[in-house]
Amino acid sequence: MDALPATIAAPVEYRLEVKRSVFLAHLAPAVSVDEADAVVAARRKEHWDARHHCTALILGPHADRQRSNDDGEPAGTAGAPMLEVLRHREVTDVVAVVTRWFGGTLLGAGGLVRAYGSAVSGALDAATWVDRVHLTRVTADAPHAEAGRVLAYLHTWADTHRAVLDEPEYGSVARLSLRVPPELVATLRADIAALTGGAVRAVEGETVVFDRPRAQEHVSGMPAGCGTMAP
Template identity: 40%
Template sequence: MLTSYKTIKGYGEETIIIKKSRFIGYAMPAETEEEAVKFIESIQKKHWDATHNCYAYQIGPHDEIQKSNDDGEPSGTAGKPILEVIKKEGLKNVAVVVTRYFGGIMLGAGGLVRAYGQTAGAGLRAAGIVTRSLFQMIHVGIDYTWLGKVENETLQAGYFVDHIEYMDRVRVTALVPAEEAERYAKLITNTTHGQAEIMIGESIYATIQDGKLVKKL
């Protein structure tokens, strides 16, 4: 698994007017090709009356799935420039659609390439480019008296608290870089004098932005 990768935070949309043509850039995270196609079809349905709905997507840990479509624009002037913007940003699991309403002025091949690339970039920026990193979930079961100490030690060590469950005992679920799982377990064991029940959970990707955990993309 990749230790980290760049993608977008969520849905993004931006409109640009170029020589009276209206270009609307849409971006959406897509973990599978099915998700990408569903998103593209939703934009096509929304803008059924548009002159063009051009798109591209790149999916997979090693960019195994790449596809672009010019939707009637001259070959290579729309879908490919959108895909190139995704590649230039180094993004994974992303789908982008650029909708065009023709304004009556021809842009030429070079103008189309620039327009679709510019609009795709604007849509991606509106969505928010982020880095997702691989973390190990570690569940820590403790008595309530240890909660403040465990939470403080976790945060001060540079790790993240995903959530806390309040039951007969408290269960703190921390997110720790996979290679530091053993170090964190020792930290909590020492902090609680061996009174914590520590269980290694699954590996997940999470987004850290401005030093804070982004709960959901």
């Protein structure tokens, strides 16, 4: 299956100063144009004293809905570079708003492009990312006498195979289930059979898109939330 673009878990901000102009980037999750527009409206209201509120958004599971706005900056110097950063970083269901307070010195077209793009890039570096992946549900019904041992094994298996372990369901038997990358379903079935001598059988279910928080990595040399660009 084709890889899906990622998204972010929560709103994030990043402040950049260039020749006394301040660029405050705000990124927020959004799954519709209405949600994105509400974020933009809130930023305009909160920072009413700023000269520009430039925007870019990408929506849809396959990032197929895209839009940007320069909000009074020279054409192509704000919204377009912001959108290009979102595209390059392969993120979707996100809206970016960069609010600018003019510092008295003109930056030129190239300076604006760099500043707006860098502000969005810095916010993405500070964000908590969520990977969207295809995972297949696999269930296994285990006798209560075996459930503890099987569950402990599945905890370890999930950690080492980037799978997600669901909460067990207890009835006449213990129903254990995992969300597994499709290419590893056969491996899991074989491992459960080997563990239990064939007494517990794993059953493959549906494959769905699942949001999985990404392990955090150090991606920027600057502390999250601040930054300075050389003139």
